[in-house]
Amino acid sequence: MTVEETYLKMKQKLSRLIPDDEIRYKAEIAAEINQLKKERNAVILGHNYMEPALYYSIPDFVGDSLALSRKAAETDKEVIVFCGVKFMAETAKILSPHKTVLLPAKEAGCSLAASITAEDVLGLKEQFPGIPVVTYVNTYAAVKAVSDICCTSSNAVKVVASLDTEAVIFIPDEYLAKNVARETGKRIIFPDDTHPSGAALDHPIIGWHGKCEVHDQFTVDDILNVRKQFPDVLVLAHPECRPEVVEASDFSGSTTAMIRHVENTKAPRYLLLTECSMGDNIIAANPSKDILRMCSIRCPHMKEITLEDTLGALVNMQYEIIVPEDIRIKAARSVQRMIEIG
Numbered sequence: 013m014t015v016e017e018t019y020l021k022m023k024q025k026l027s028r029l030i031p032d033d034e035i036r037y038k039a040e041i042a043a044e045i046n047q048l049k050k051e052r053n054a055v056i057l058g059h060n061y062m063e064p065a066l067y068y069s070i071p072d073f074v075g076d077s078l079a080l081s082r083k084a085a086e087t088d089k090e091v092i093v094f095c096g097v098k099f100m101a102e103t104a105k106i107l108s109p110h111k112t113v114l115l116p117a118k119e120a121g122c123s124l125a126a127s128i129t130a131e132d133v134l135g136l137k138e139q140f141p142g143i144p145v146v147t148y149v150n151t152y153a154a155v156k157a158v159s160d161i162c163c164t165s166s167n168a169v170k171v172v173a174s175l176d177t178e179a180v181i182f183i184p185d186e187y188l189a190k191n192v193a194r195e196t197g198k199r200i201i202f203p204d205d206t207h208p209s210g211a212a213l214d215h216p217i218i219g220w221h222g223k224c225e226v227h228d229q230f231t232v233d234d235i236l237n238v239r240k241q242f243p244d245v246l247v248l249a250h251p252e253c254r255p256e257v258v259e260a261s262d263f264s265g266s267t268t269a270m271i272r273h274v275e276n277t278k279a280p281r282y283l284l285l286t287e288c289s290m291g292d293n294i295i296a297a298n299p300s301k302d303i304l305r306m307c308s309i310r311c312p313h314m315k316e317i318t319l320e321d322t323l324g325a326l327v328n329m330q331y332e333i334i335v336p337e338d339i340r341i342k343a344a345r346s347v348q349r350m351i352e353i354g
């Protein structure tokens with residue numbers, strides 16, 4: 013595709029969101045990336061939280077982290093460029109061990125993934141022996157490797173219900189654990205509560221105090237204020253939001269579930285409580301829908317990934333994700349167990 017064709021394709025989606033000069037500038041970089049992508053036999057994955065100019069120009073697939081990693085594993089491409097954060101690129105490597113996986117910005121981390129280490133998990137297992145560990149996919153490979161099974165925000169309840177046990181350790185997202193506890197009617201404790209040891213059977217979900225620094229910022233007051241102004245608004249909250257925020261919303265689901273819900277319903281207007289670039293991307297894809305969002309809430313880690321960095325990744329084949337094989341094999345087992353449950 014030429015620069016002009018790339019520009020026209022981007023303009024079609026982005027003219028309401030981005031000034032024309034910026035679209036032209038970014039189309040030049042995108043066209044170069046798409047050319048290099050072919051030469052390197054690469055596939056580019058774009059997470060839902062990528063900025064719109066990137067999201068609508070270079071990815072072969074867009075979506076959430078696990079679905080993207082699974083799609084990349086099915087392709088015959090030798091190189092995977094993951095426009096997302098490090099734990100996502102690690103998941104791609106776990107599922108595609110023989111491919112080269114590149115992360116365009118090596119600083120792209122995550123507050124949630126950074127909240128727990130493999131040593132922390134081993135400590136929990138010692139404190140609560142015999143209790144299986146369910147680990148959210150937003151964690152590093154070393155944490156997945158010492159877990160029993162992974163889950164996503166959309167299948168967390170199903171995964172917990174599938175385990176033949178009363179109690180589970182659910183890490184690392186405190187709010188997702190509380191939301192799962194609410195949905196399954198289970199009680200929740202935390203390892204630092206008073207006298208938690210040995211009381212696991214009385215407290216079926218043992219959580220961890222990890223948080224997504226983006227979803228942690230939404231409050232019930234935000235919802236009440238918007239409802240006051242727009243009583244007919246349909247509020248969608250990601251399950252990484254506080255439980256009281258999820259409860260005050262009309263719908264809660266993963267990024268993919270939120271996108272589908274907007275596409276498949278006809279509310280007068282929507283409020284999206286999630287990362288703002290995703291709101292931009294949904295607006296671009298649904299020009300006829302009235303979509304409100306809290307514009308200041310963006311993930312600083314996701315914003316590390318730019319078109320310029322992605323071009324640099326393909327030019328210099330950087331930054332390669334390495335997962336030691338012993339860790340990869342164990343982490344793949346936890347991911348695979350989840351995939352089998354669905």
Ligand code: SF4
Nearest residue numbers: 122123224225226311
């Ligand atoms: S949005 Fe939250 S969970 Fe996602 S990468 Fe950013 S900090 Fe991590």
